[in-house]
Amino acid sequence: MIKSRKIVAVIFVIGLLIAITPQLTALPSGISGAAVTSGCNCHGPVASDEVIISIEGIPNEFIASESYNFTISFTGGPEESGENFGGFNLKSDRGTLISLAETVQIIDNAATHTDQGNNQRIWLVQWVAPESDKVSTDFTLLVNSVNGDGSSSGDMWNKEIFSIKGQNAGSGSVIDIDEPAWITIVGSIFAILAYIILILYRDENFGKKELTYWLTTTNHKDIGILYLWATIFFALIGLLLSLLVRLQLAIPDNDFMTGDLFNQAVTMHGAVMVLFAVSPMSFAFANYIVPLQIGARDMAFPRLNALSFWTLVLGGLTAASGFFFDGAADAGWTFYSPLTSIEYSPGSGISLAGAGLVLLIISVTVSTINFLVTIGNHRISSMKMWDMPMYTWNMLFTVILMLAVFPALLSAVLMLVGDRVFSTMFFDPSIDGTTWWLHIFWFFGHPEVYVVLLPGLGMAMEVVPTFVRRHLYGRNTILYALMVASLLSVLVWAHHMFITGIDPTFRKIESIGTELISVPFALIYLSLIATFYKSKPDFTKLPLVFVMGAIGIFLVGGITGVYLSSVAMDIQLRGTYFLVAHFHYTLGSVAVMTLGGIYYWYPKIFGRLLDEKLGWWHFWFTFVGINLTFIPLFGLWDMPRRIYVYQESAGWADQQLLATLGSLIVFLGQMIFFWNFVRSMKNGEKAGNNPWNGHTFEWLTTSPPPRSNWTELPIVAPAKSSKSDIKTEHVREE
Amino acid sequence: MSVEKHQFRLIIISIILLMTTFASIFNWFQGLGGTGAHADKYDDLFTLYWTLGTIIGGAVYLYFLYLLTTSPEDNLEESMEIGELPVIRDNKKVAGAITIVVTLFLLILSESTFDSINFFEDPETTDDSFTIEVTGYQYYWIYEYPNGASINSATGESMKIPVNVSVIFEVTSGDVFHSFALPDHRIKIDAIPGRVNDGWILADDVGIFPIRCAELCGDEHAIMMSEVEVMSLEDFSNWYNSEENL
Numbered sequence: 001m002i003k004s005r006k007i008v009a010v011i012f013v014i015g016l017l018i019a020i021t022p023q024l025t026a027l028p029s030g031i032s033g034a035a036v037t038s039g040c041n042c043h044g045p046v047a048s049d050e051v052i053i054s055i056e057g058i059p060n061e062f063i064a065s066e067s068y069n070f071t072i073s074f075t076g077g078p079e080e081s082g083e084n085f086g087g088f089n090l091k092s093d094r095g096t097l098i099s100l101a102e103t104v105q106i107i108d109n110a111a112t113h114t115d116q117g118n119n120q121r122i123w124l125v126q127w128v129a130p131e132s133d134k135v136s137t138d139f140t141l142l143v144n145s146v147n148g149d150g151s152s153s154g155d156m157w158n159k160e161i162f163s164i165k166g167q168n169a170g171s172g173s174v175i176d177i178d179e180p181a182w183i184t185i186v187g188s189i190f191a192i193l194a195y196i197i198l199i200l201y202r203d204e205n206f207g208k209k210e211l212t213y214w215l216t217t218t219n220h221k222d223i224g225i226l227y228l229w230a231t232i233f234f235a236l237i238g239l240l241l242s243l244l245v246r247l248q249l250a251i252p253d254n255d256f257m258t259g260d261l262f263n264q265a266v267t268m269h270g271a272v273m274v275l276f277a278v279s280p281m282s283f284a285f286a287n288y289i290v291p292l293q294i295g296a297r298d299m300a301f302p303r304l305n306a307l308s309f310w311t312l313v314l315g316g317l318t319a320a321s322g323f324f325f326d327g328a329a330d331a332g333w334t335f336y337s338p339l340t341s342i343e344y345s346p347g348s349g350i351s352l353a354g355a356g357l358v359l360l361i362i363s364v365t366v367s368t369i370n371f372l373v374t375i376g377n378h379r380i381s382s383m384k385m386w387d388m389p390m391y392t393w394n395m396l397f398t399v400i401l402m403l404a405v406f407p408a409l410l411s412a413v414l415m416l417v418g419d420r421v422f423s424t425m426f427f428d429p430s431i432d433g434t435t436w437w438l439h440i441f442w443f444f445g446h447p448e449v450y451v452v453l454l455p456g457l458g459m460a461m462e463v464v465p466t467f468v469r470r471h472l473y474g475r476n477t478i479l480y481a482l483m484v485a486s487l488l489s490v491l492v493w494a495h496h497m498f499i500t501g502i503d504p505t506f507r508k509i510e511s512i513g514t515e516l517i518s519v520p521f522a523l524i525y526l527s528l529i530a531t532f533y534k535s536k537p538d539f540t541k542l543p544l545v546f547v548m549g550a551i552g553i554f555l556v557g558g559i560t561g562v563y564l565s566s567v568a569m570d571i572q573l574r575g576t577y578f579l580v581a582h583f584h585y586t587l588g589s590v591a592v593m594t595l596g597g598i599y600y601w602y603p604k605i606f607g608r609l610l611d612e613k614l615g616w617w618h619f620w621f622t623f624v625g626i627n628l629t630f631i632p633l634f635g636l637w638d639m640p641r642r643i644y645v646y647q648e649s650a651g652w653a654d655q656q657l658l659a660t661l662g663s664l665i666v667f668l669g670q671m672i673f674f675w676n677f678v679r680s681m682k683n684g685e686k687a688g689n690n691p692w693n694g695h696t697f698e699w700l701t702t703s704p705p706p707r708s709n710w711t712e713l714p715i716v717a718p719a720k721s722s723k724s725d726i727k728t729e730h731v732r733e734e
Numbered sequence: 735m736s737v738e739k740h741q742f743r744l745i746i747i748s749i750i751l752l753m754t755t756f757a758s759i760f761n762w763f764q765g766l767g768g769t770g771a772h773a774d775k776y777d778d779l780f781t782l783y784w785t786l787g788t789i790i791g792g793a794v795y796l797y798f799l800y801l802l803t804t805s806p807e808d809n810l811e812e813s814m815e816i817g818e819l820p821v822i823r824d825n826k827k828v829a830g831a832i833t834i835v836v837t838l839f840l841l842i843l844s845e846s847t848f849d850s851i852n853f854f855e856d857p858e859t860t861d862d863s864f865t866i867e868v869t870g871y872q873y874y875w876i877y878e879y880p881n882g883a884s885i886n887s888a889t890g891e892s893m894k895i896p897v898n899v900s901v902i903f904e905v906t907s908g909d910v911f912h913s914f915a916l917p918d919h920r921i922k923i924d925a926i927p928g929r930v931n932d933g934w935i936l937a938d939d940v941g942i943f944p945i946r947c948a949e950l951c952g953d954e955h956a957i958m959m960s961e962v963e964v965m966s967l968e969d970f971s972n973w974y975n976s977e978e979n980l
Contacts, residue, residue, distance in 0.1 A: 107890075259953035266950075332950045338927060339910040339952060344872075387819050429927035434911055469811045471820040477829045499913070500924045501931040504855055508848060515840045522836045523829055526794070532801040536811070552748045555794060556755050559787040566843065568779055568850035572920050575913060575948035627751045634759045638917035640948045643956035650944075695814040719819040 051077045051145045051158035061167045064133040069100070073122040077145025077156040086121040087113050087144040093255055094137040098126040121145075133166035138255075218302035219707060223309050224288030225605065230313050231281040236674070237320065238273035241265045243667055246629075250660035252648040262644035263330035264349065268320060270333030271353060274452065275360055276316040278587065281594055282455030283308075283367055286395045288605060290371065292698035293389045295380035297708045300373040304366050311363040319356025322349035329353035332642060334445065335416065337427040337437035342420045354417040361410045368399040368406075382716040389696045390472060393479060394458025397486050401447050401454070404490060409444040412437065435500060442493035449586070450489045454482070456590035457524065459597035460547045464528060466600075466694045467544035468535040474527035481520035481527075488517050498570050507567050514565035521558060525551075541692065542615040546596030549623045550589040557585030560634070577636035577655075584633075588626045595622065595673070602677075603691045607703045608684030614676040621669025629662030752795055756788045768920050769943070771858070771900075771936035775850045776920040782846055786839060854921075857902050857934035862967075865902045866893070870912030870925035872951060873958035883974065887960035892942060894963050896970035900936040913948035916962060922948055937964040 056071040072088055080086070090097065091110040099106050103117025104125055111125045130137065141160045217223065244265045248257045257265070291299055299305045322328030329349040331339040340350050375396050379388070388396075415426035416437075427433030465472050472478070494502055494510040529551065537544060560582040563569050573579055595618075603609050632655035639652050646652055690699040697714045698705075768777055812821060857863070867878040874888035885891050895901045905914045905923040912925035916935065923933040947958035965973065 259956060263950065263953060263955075330953070336911045336949065339950070344910055344952065432928050434926045434928065465814070465820075469814065471812055471814070471823065474824050474829065475820060475822050476824045477826075499922055499931070500926060501929055504851075508851070511847060512840075512844055515844060516837070518840065519833055519836045523832055526832060529794075529798045529801060532798070534804060535801075537802065549748075551798075552752070552795075555791055556752065559791045560759075562787060562840075562843070563780075563783050566779070566783065566847040568776070568847045568854060569783060571854065571922050572776060572917070574922065575915070624747075627755075631751070631755050631758055634755065640915065640946050640955075642950040645956045690816070693814070695816055695818060695820075697817060700816045714817050717815065717818045719821050 048077065048145075048156040048158055051075075051143060051156050053141060053143055053158055053160045055141065055160070055162070058162065058164060061165050062129040062133065062137070063167055064129060064131055066129050067098075068127050068129065070125050070127060071122065072125060072141065072143075074143045074145065074158070075121070078147035080121065081147065084118040085146045087118060087146065088123060089142045090125055091140045092127060092137055093139075094130040094135060096128045098128060100124050100126050129164075129166075134168045136163050136165045138163045216306075218306045220287050220291050220299045220302065220305060221605075221705065221709075223305050224284055224286075226309055227280060227284035227287055227312075228605075230309070230316070231277050231284055232674070232677075234272050234316050235277035235281070236670075238269050238277050239667060239670060241269035241272065243663060245269060246660040246663040248644060249646075249656045251657065252646055252650070252653045254645060257644060259644045260327065260330060263332075263642070264323070264328040266642050267329045267332050267353075268323070271319060271329070272316070274333065274448065274587075275357070276312070276319070278452050278591060278594070279448070280312055280363075282395070282398060282452075285391075285459070285597055285601060286371065286398075286455065289601060289698055290392050290395055291374060291378070292604075292701065292705065292709060293392050293696050294375065294378065294383060295697050295710070295714050296374060296378035297710065299370050300378055301370050304370050308363040308367040308370070311359045311366070315356045315359030315363060317356075318359060319353045321356075322347070322352045325349075325352070334441060335437075337416070337434050338429050340416060340420075341427065342423075351417060351420050354413050354420070357409065357413045358417075361406050361413070364402055364406050368403040371395060371399045372403070380713055380716070387716060390461035390475070390478070391455075391458040391696075394454045394461070394482070397482050398451055398454045398458075401451050401486050401489070405444045405447040405451075408440055412440045412444065435497075435502075438497050438500060439493070442496040443490070446493045446496065447486075447489045449583075450486065452587060453590050454486075456550070456593035456597070459600065460528065460550065460593050462694075462696065463543045463547045463596050463600050464531050466692050467541050468531055468537045469693075470531055470533070470535045472527070473530040473533065474523070478524050478527050481523040485517055485520040485524075488513060488520070492517065495565060495567075495570070498567050498574065511565060511567040511570075515562060518558065518562055518565075525554070525558070540612075542610070542612065542619065543596045543600035543692070545616075545619055546592055546599060549619065550592035550596065553585055553592060553623075553626060554589035557582060557587075557589055560585065573637055575640055577633040577639050577641055580641050581630040581633035581636075584626075584630050588630065592622060592626070598677075600692065601698075602680070603684075603687030604698055604703045604705075606681050606684070607687055608680055608682075609687050609691060610680045610684060611676050614672055618669050618673040618676065621665050621672065625662050625665030625667075625669055627662070628665060629659045632656075632658040632662075749795070749799075752791065756784070756791065759784065768918055769937065769939040769941075770919040771938065772854060772920040773918070775853055779846055779850050783843060786843065790839070854933070858900055858936065859902070859934075860900065862896070862899045863902065864899075865904055866895070868903050868905045868914055868923075868925070870905070870907040870909075870914065870947065870951070870958075872909055873947070873954045875914070875945070875958075875960050876908075879974070881974065883978075887945075892961035892963040893945065894965055894970060894973055895935075895937060896967045897937050897940050897964050899967065900934050902932060902934045904930050904932050906930045910951050911949050912951050912958070915946045915948040916943060917946065918943040919962075924949065937962075940964050940966055 051074055053072075053074045055073075057069050059068055062068065070090075072090065074086075074088075078085070089110055089112045097106055097109060097111040099111065101117075101124055103114055103120065104111055104123050105114045105117075106112075111123075113123060117123060139162050141162070143158055145156045145158075147155055214222065214226065217226075242265075244257065245262065248254055248262055248265075287299070287305065291297070320328065326347045327349045329335070329345075329352070330347075331345055331350060335350070335353075338344060375388070375392060379385075415424065418424040419427050425431070425433070427437050461472055461478070492510050492513040494507060495514045498507050498511075539545060539548075560578075564573055564579065564582055599610055599615060635655050636652055639646065639650070646656075687703050689702055691703075692699070700714050701710055768774075864880050869876045869878070874886060875893075877885045877887070877893045885893055887893070903914065903923060905925045906929060907925040907927045909927065911927070913922055914925050915922040919935045919937065921933050921935055923931050925931070942961050942963050945960040945962055947955060951958060
């Protein structure tokens with residue numbers, strides 16, 4: 001007990017140090033980017049503090065439809081000499097800008113200098129306030145301090161963003177949503193508080209002693225429950241972030257979020273969902289179920305197990321903590337270089353995400369070793385490897401894949417953080433560092449998809465036979481297919497880089513390789529549905545219903561995946577919403593399978609069944625919501641992904657609005673589920689040892705199982721001959 | 735009773751969803767149409783993939799529905815005691831047949847894919863053809879013509895190309911990773927700093943078409959927009975040889 005407490009303390013300190021380090025070295029957040037508005041071009045890559053902007057005539061609050069005169073000037077930067085030594089551009093999101101002199105012109109409702117106004121550093125602009133004084137107006141002002149030698153070298157520019165509140169803004173019914181950051185922060189604080197309360201709710205006598213117990217426990221079942229809570233928490237964060245993204249895109253020309261905040265939301269949605277929610281959620285069940293399925297009393301290394309869990313939590317919190325400093329990572333969850341370099345992303349967000357990823361990789365690596373040893377050495381003696389239940393098999397493939405590819409991510413992230421903090425030059429564009437990042441990241445990134453998929457498939461392979469009352473069809477075919485698919489998945493990373501200029505022959509090989517992955521998955525899929533042959537499935541049981549929904553969704557994801565694997569088709573479809581719809585159909589189906597897994601094993605873990613009526617509502621909301629969100633997105637095959645604003649003329653508004661409605665429905669469904677999850681712990685129907693009539697070992701022991709799992713170790717019995725009319729083959733040699 | 739009700743609902747809704755999905759994918763694709771030499775090849779390829787994908791998807795789905803709805807009177811319930819080993823039912827012949835059939839389908843598709851990609855890779859140049867050097871910056875494009883003419887998309891000016899003449903793009907980036915995309919001409923070329931990637935188009939319709947950046951390149955990625963103006967040969971040479979370009 002004392003030792004494990006020390007471990008927790010040490011991890012905490014290490015995590016804290018890693019979290020703080022980037023804070024010390026990161027530059028203050030700067031203005032990345034340049035002016036791209038008419039009449040004002042980029043002069044140098046970075047805004048310069050030497051140029052000091054002054055604006056006179058800004059009122060504290062504006063009165064509706066009133067005119068105001070602004071005097072814009074600046075000092076600093078190069079000397080005033082030669083020609084065209086000063087320029088500016090002022091944009092407002094509301095109201096009208098008017099030119100009062102020949103030196104200023106209005107283009108696209110932005111004020112900028114004319115040719116005459118290019119040889120001065122002071123200008124006069126009039127602004128007519130909007131008709132409503134219940135809103136705020138944001139202004140963006142850019143100025144160029146030019147040295148007048150005709151080229152852009154040596155020039156400087158600066159940017160100032162200010163806003164003017166309307167007289168009645170903020171009071172009354174109109175909510176000022178100009179600062180979604182506050183929504184995120186307040187929302188997260190509420191979520192965390194609610195979360196702590198909910199965790200405490202599971203035991204009304206919860207006290208200091210219990211808290212110590214949960215912080216120091218090494219029992220595989222306790223860790224499984226902790227994993228479950230933590231990953232549900234991360235999944236909720238991911239879901240909230242996706243909701244922010246969907247709200248921003250619901251209507252054209254929306255100003256709910258700025259580009260920066262939108263990028264943060266998109267990036268963290270991807271990173272949190274893929275790396276900290278769906279992928280570790282497999283460990284939640286694996287921790288609880290795998291030792292039970294193989295008749296073990298615990299994992300091989302219980303303390304390492306606790307270590308993996310606490311590093312995961314620290315990693316996730318570290319990666320997401322950027323929201324509370326100067327902005328979370330905003331370069332996409334794929335972290336493409338050189339946008340992630342200190343030059344283009346000066347904030348601490350990406351360093352924090354890097355630190356979080358390092359902790360995640362530690363957690364994952366420790367877990368994989370633990371599972372490999374547990375599955376290899378802690379099976380009861382009567383269970384041969386080939387006889388292991390399908391969920392355990394799938395977890396075995398998952399951890400092998402993880403062990404193979406997470407080191408690639410580790411090296412990539414270490415090099416990235418090295419570049420940012422110690423100015424190493426691994427991803428320097430001049431030595432083709434950008435392509436180097438792509439190769440090393442996707443070597444991890446593609447198999448990661450299968451790391452996410454296989455545990456979900458494993459759950460489906462447990463759920464289907466149980467409720468169909470037939471053993472899985474083609475068990476051996478599935479196992480060989482899984483091996484082939486795992487092997488192929490580490491060989492086809494370059495299909496993410498078809499148009500980056502890789503060798504034409506190489507990309508054709510990768511195209512064929514990617515298409516071939518659909519062969520093993522076709523076998524797995526067909527075997528799974530062939531299990532239903534002449535069966536009487538019980539469609540009143542929620543785990544089966546969820547898995548059925550997932551099977552339907554997965555088919556669409558799989559077939560659109562073949563479209564994308566074609567190198568010629570991919571040129572058009574990559575980087576668009578078609579791709580977004582495709583991978584949400586595959587990963588969404590994994591999420592639905594995992595939900596089926598939760599319904600399946602909840603009674604084993606908490607001893608009570610989830611409420612069935614709420615469960616049906618949850619299913620319909622999720623299933624209809626996912627489809628409503630992503631069917632329309634297939635239509636946006638010409639809309640680039642990750643853009644925070646689009647124009648009405650582009651014709652994308654209808655589909656985006658439908659998708660937003662769908663995502664709201666999904667969100668409501670998950671809220672119902674969360675309520676059901678918490679409520680049923682106390683009020684659910686008592687489950688008994690084997691509520692579903694399952695046939696794997698976890699159903700033999702009590703629900704929840706005693707601390708060391710078994711009062712009497714289980715024994716494997718040989719298969720009985722079946723009434724099947726299909727030719728049977730017994731592989732076991734005894 | 736409730737069993738059949740739920741089953742019925744599930745089946746109806748999933749069929750509707752599946753049909754909607756594939757119909758919408760096809761509809762949205764064809765409705766918008768493309769222009770230029772790539773688009774013809776591309777749209778044919780898409781139709782092929784869509785047709786085969788929908789047939790296979792529909793067949794699998796119908797097979798599944800058939801299995802679900804076959805009469806349960808002769809259902810083959812198996813003994814599934816806890817700890818009892820599963821009955822292994824493998825049909826190697828069926829598995830082999832599925833493998834071969836799927837592989838064949840994929841080879842047919844790959845053949846068409848390679849046909850298209852070879853076409854996309856080898857520019858069909860004529861004497862009139864020329865190269866435009868495209869450089870991406872946060873958040874605008876610079877187009878440079880062989881005679882030294884240069885267009886900055888930040889000024890709102892569109893890239894100009896002649897109709898029915900193949901134009902080669904040499905794309906690179908001056909700062910971060912961009913992607914030069916002409917959705918209507920069905921082409922996309924990554925703009926990577928330190929690399930030059932090339933591609934080509936042969937526009938066959940006069941008009942103005944959008945150019946987008948297709949890779950997240952920073953806060954204002956969304957507004958990194960430009961246009962390509964496809965001009966008649968005469969208009970183009972007037973512009974190209976005009977005084978400001980010489």
